[in-house]
Structure formats: C-alpha cells, structure tokens
Amino acid sequence: MNPFRVAMAVARKDLRSEWRTRELVPALAQFIILALLIANFGFQINSDNTASIVPGVLWFALIFAGLVAFGRTFAAEREQASLEAMLMTPASPVAIFAGKAFAATVLLIACEAIMLPALALFFGTNIGFDTILAVFVATIGMAALGCLFAALVARVRARELMLPLLTLPLWIPFIIAGGMAVQTALGLPGSYDEAIGLLIDFDILFVVLTSLAARFVLDE
C-alpha cells in the first residue's frame, strides 16, 4: 500500500469536508481579525514601536488560531467515530497522521493569508516576502506538533485544556525563532538567515519526531 496515496486521500477528504461545511476557516479568520483589532486598540502603536510590537501580536494570534485548528482535526474524527474506521484499515497510521497534518497546515495557511494583510492594514506595517516565509516555515513544524498532541488528547475528556498545556511549551522554539525572523524582516537588528535556519532545523526535528511518535499515538 502506498503511504503517499493514503496521506493524500486523508488530506483531500479533510479539505473537501472543510470546503463543503466551512466550519473552521471562516470562524478562525473572524477570530484572527478580532484578535488583531483588540491588539490594535490595546497597544499604543507609533512608527517607533511597530516593528517590536507587530511580531508579538502576529505570533499570539497565530498560536491561538493554530490551537483551535489542530484541535479540531482529530476532535471531529473522534466525535463521528471515523478515526477508528480509518485505523481499522491496513493503512499506515503514520500516513493517516501525515495526511491530517498536511490538511491542517493548509487550513492554517488559508487563515494566515487573511491574517497577514489584516496585520498590515491594522498596524500600518509592510508585510514582505521575508515575513511570509518565516510564518510559512514555522507553520510546518507547529502543525506537526499540534496535530500529534491533538491526536493524543482527542481521547481524553479535558482535551480543550490539555492541548494548550502540552503544545504551547513545545511551540516556544518556533515563537522565539519566528519572532526573531519577523522582527529582523521588519527592520530591527538581528540575523534573518540565522532565524530562518533555526526554524528549518526545528521543522526537520519535530516533523521526524512526530512521524515516529504518530504510530504509537494513533495505534492504541
């Protein structure tokens, strides 16, 4: 059995379901806009502090949107008991996990496509290619970790509480490196290349680790 075919089938199924129900992306987009609006009123923004405040606002909005997005990926499967149906097939649990993580990444990127222009609009800052690349690279590793813990907590009762408790500490490296990358992209001193390099290292590390762990998390 081809694991790539399985992963693509799972991702296609998740994206098709989301396209038809429009359950997640519109709600997340609304949440992101509201978060940015509140931050816009909450901070005293001027041309001197924009570059230091905007990265913080960006990552805060992104991590909370990510928690909701990744939490839903497995919660919906558990609610309709379809995860068991998937796992009852001979398909590899790692391929199933990869497909779900890929679909969740695409959905979060769709939200980022709304968040970044909104950020530019509310905070009057230039969002260039460097910022987009940093957010995109961080999203990959964050999605791998978020989906793994979402799969893990989907079978416990207090999953809404457990998911942030488990995920946020391990997202800290992405926030640090991602924050550094966006700050330098917005003109603050620092090495952008070094920050992006760190993000890529974290991506590789966590994608490999979560792929190894996914089998045990989904299998039993």
Next chain:
Amino acid sequence: MSVIVANGLTHWYGHDLALNSVDLVVDGGEHMAVLGDNGAGKTTLLRILATALRPTSGVLEMAGLNAFREKRRLRHYLGYVGHALGLYPALTTSENLEFFCDLQGVNRSRVDAALEAVGLRAEADRRAGALSRGMQQRLAIARAILHEPRLLILDEPDASLGADAADLLTAVMHGRTVVLATHDHALANRLCPRTLTLRHGRSHGTATRLHIVK
C-alpha cells in the same frame, strides 16, 4: 479449518469486568451469532475480534495470524461494522467509499458493486449526512465489504435496516466467515446456525440452531 480461535479473552474497563475468559472457535465459512442482554459483553467481544480493542488478557488467532501482533496484515481479510458508523457526513455516499478504497489499497471501481450490494446505488451522489439512519447503516456495511473480506464482524448490523434486513445480510454474509451480535433472536436463528450467549461477560456456551428453536 478454524478461522477464529480465541482462548480466555478477558477485558476490564478500569474496575469493571466486561469480558470474563471467553473461549471461541469459529470455522471457515461459518456464521455465528453472539446473543446477550445489554452490557453482556457483546460489543467488547466483537471489538476485540475486529482488532479495534486489545483485551486485558487472552489469546486470539484469526486466519492463522496472531490478531494483535499482525493486526495490520489481518485487516486485509477483515471487515467490521460497529455501533458507531464512522461516516463522513459532508462527503457523498460514493466519496465515502472511494476514500476507504484508497485506505484499503483497492481499486475505486469496487464502489459501484458495494453500493449495489446494499441497495444504495441510487444514493451515490447524496451526502452521507443527508441519508436516513437505515441508509447510513447500509453505507457502513458497504464500506465493510469494499475490500471483499473473508471475515466479517458485525455489531448489531440489523439496527435501523428495516424489513429487508435479513435478506440484505444474507447476501452480504454469503461465502464469508461471520460473527454477528444482535438482540433479535429470530434474525440470529435465520442467519446463523450457531450462537454464543454472553451473560455478564461470561460465555454460557454455544448452541446450534436446533437448540434455539427448542
């Protein structure tokens, strides 16, 4: 030749004993019904036989394979319909089955035959969420036979099926080894020559059709 050989299957949910040392032998092509009141352990036994649940203790061999060590290989030969149907409501009937064809590693051309077998051909383009409960049950049965398994584990498959449940199940079960749980003794008697009765997680022996009639 025995397709299912189970020895001492026991399962605890925390402090609750759901299944207490159940032994079971089912021969190839045989149809066996599992009977019992609510909470007797039928679903637990069937979930263990379907490799969806690992028992606390006991040994299970199916089709000559260790059911827990080689469960992924075993699932090529095994179809399961559980209590929860596990369908995707936003996908159409045929999309649900095509998705599971991809996961089973079988050709999508089998979808039409599976829909035909359960009488859902006309509903191929309807979303699963818009189907009646009986139709959803049929779709779950179609999914279980997509990969043409030799062994079927059916947990109350007659639920919501309607008047032609027995005819549909007879056609689906033909040529396969089947373990079926039901509350309907008449249906069990019609479909299965042998029954296993569970009470409080314990096996109260198997009986042939003749014994049930008596």
